[in-house]
Amino acid sequence: MDNYKDWTYSPENFGNLPSVIADLHANKQRYIIMADPAISSSQPAGSYPPFDDGKRLDTFVKTENGDILVGKVWPGETAFPDFFHPNAYTYWYTQAKQFHDKLAFDGLWIDMNEPSSFIDGSATGCSKTSKYDNPPFTPGSILNFNLFGIPLIGADICGFRGQTTPEMCTRWHQLGAFYPFMRNHADIRSPAQDPASFQSPYVDNIRKALNLRYQLLAVLYTGFFNANTKGLPIVRPLFYIYPGTEAISNQFMWNDQLLISPVLTQGATTVNAFIPRDRFYDYYTLKPVNGEGHLVNLPAPLDTINVHIRGGSILPLLPTTTRTDDARLQAFTITAASSLNGTAQGELFWDDGESSNSIPSKTYSLIKFNLNKNTLTTKTAVTGYMPSSGIKAGKVYVLGVTQGPNKVLINGNSHQFVFDINNQKLEIPDLSVDLLKNNTITWQ
Structure with a gap:
């Protein structure tokens, strides 16, 4: 990018980027760009269309006195498109289309898709005029978004900052295989944590998790169709299907078809999983399991995440x-x-x-x-x-x-x-x- 600004690339360092992408396409490979909803706001008027267009269309989040709220993200001072604004779709589509005409990217990864800022509130501080300016809660897990109607979501597998461990990264890939949006993503200063950076058996176990996701891609794809046409979440808490299980937060369903029971404890080779009162089948052996509506201790060696197919x-x-x-x-x-x-x-x-x-x-x-x-x-x-x-x-x-x-x-x-x-x-x-x-x- 040119100074971290959305919808730009550096002509000095990456002037040949269009030809690089053309070469990728010639080899049946894809190129995904990352963009942040935070739009650089400090440059002179008329010099940066993504900000000028947003200002003209009145799509940026405002302060209580009607000014554009200014935060700080990668490019410095930034404004945030208000995705509830009626012009937001036109604004965002126009920026993506104009950039695509210059750079034929194949997909868009919205980075920091929450209203993330490197400072509290805004450049002018936080308002204290309303109880809603300091809510008494913190939003829970990037998976709740499925219930909010935003299904393509997933955490940074193995963590964004710091040094992971081979065991944690393995277990996280097993869980992440069931994120609707699966990504291993880290800060540039963090040690390598991509699957190939690990030795056996960890790299083999991560490969097994990735293969599991590939087997299920058509199930996931169909889930996205139902999310698009019916508003149905892909990742669902157990209580979505089995009322009375609201306290269970360490297991979840994929559609109404798969029960996922990940290992979340260091060193564990078993998992204490709740099996609802229903018919299930072990995904790997296809053996029937009759759930009795209570916790069951399941084997969970380092190469395995427990997955059960729901009967029906x-x-x-x-x-x-x-x-x-x-x-x-x-x-x-x-x-x-x-x-x-x-x-x-x-x-x-x-x-x-x-x-x-x-x-x-x-x-x-x-x-x-x-x-x-x-x-x-x-x-x-x-x-x-x-x-x-x-x-x-x-x-x-x-x-x-x-x-x-x-x-x-x-x-x-x-x-x-x-x-x-x-x-x-x-x-x-x-x-x-x-x-x-x-x-x-x-x-x-």
């Missing part, structure tokens, strides 16, 4: 690859976790992965899954995205099958299967089912 869920999972565009070409594994009454539902939102307007233009496909006793169906609710290769399912797991079937039929045709009586798991491998077509899988 159907998950579309992807194989692990090193690139998301490669993963999109792979066949899904459909994991149908039966509830206590033998039913389950799920869905898959899928588009080209690039377009920003696929929802309003309906250029996406929405596939609905339904399990009822011994029948699993897939139906297309929307078919606006139809790649030439189709959207394939290569394997199906049905969990909670108590009796071994004699045969399995895929759209009326017999197909091989494997049944594990001990884990009540029916596996249907070697499929080539196009999910853009309606399908019926039955077992007898």
Whole structure:
């Protein structure tokens, strides 16, 4: 950046940055920029459009007497766009679009997205005219934002300042794999803490956590679709689904499908987790777990975060690859976790992965899954995205099958299967089912 100012880059130090980005794109790599909502405010009028435009559109936060509130962040004195202002969208979009015309970035990371300032209140101090100027509480965890309607959120994995430890960083990556916005991010003066900076077994354990997230990316993507269209949070406290669990803050749900129980204590190899009174399945073994509504001591070796699939869920999972565009070409594994009454539902939102307007233009496909006793169906609710290769399912797991079937039929045709009586798991491998077509899988 040019003196830390948003929507700039230094022509002296990074004059060839557009060609660097072009080279990244030629190698199928992406370039994400970081911008702070704090806009530099101390330069002469007319010399910095991001501030001049905000002032003209009246989008900056004001003091009680109507002046622009001035704080201090990276560029020095700064103003803060008021995201409740009716002109805020026009203002922010215009700045991003004009900068994108100069520098073809692929994504925007809003850094310090809270109204963060290096001084208390403003350059003129803090007002004391109202009880709201000094609220008697501090907002809790960057995860509560899901309940506020802001789902793409996540803390700086391994911490922003100071020196982490290999164990803490491993455990934090396991937890961070379930942040909707996953980032390992540190102050420039901090020791290296990226996954590759650690030795085995820590780097291997972190890789395992990252692979877990890659497997679940389609579940997360579908969660964002529901957040966009229905306002549903992705990360949910347990009480969102199980009332009476308001005191539990060290576990959470992903959508209404996964129960996450991270290790938060140094040196721990077990976790004391609350398992609600419901049917669950261990994510790794797919073995059924009947929750009794009390705390259970679960094994949690250093390479594992406890994850349970909630009965009644159907998950579309992807194989692990090193690139998301490669993963999109792979066949899904459909994991149908039966509830206590033998039913389950799920869905898959899928588009080209690039377009920003696929929802309003309906250029996406929405596939609905339904399990009822011994029948699993897939139906297309929307078919606006139809790649030439189709959207394939290569394997199906049905969990909670108590009796071994004699045969399995895929759209009326017999197909091989494997049944594990001990884990009540029916596996249907070697499929080539196009999910853009309606399908019926039955077992007898």
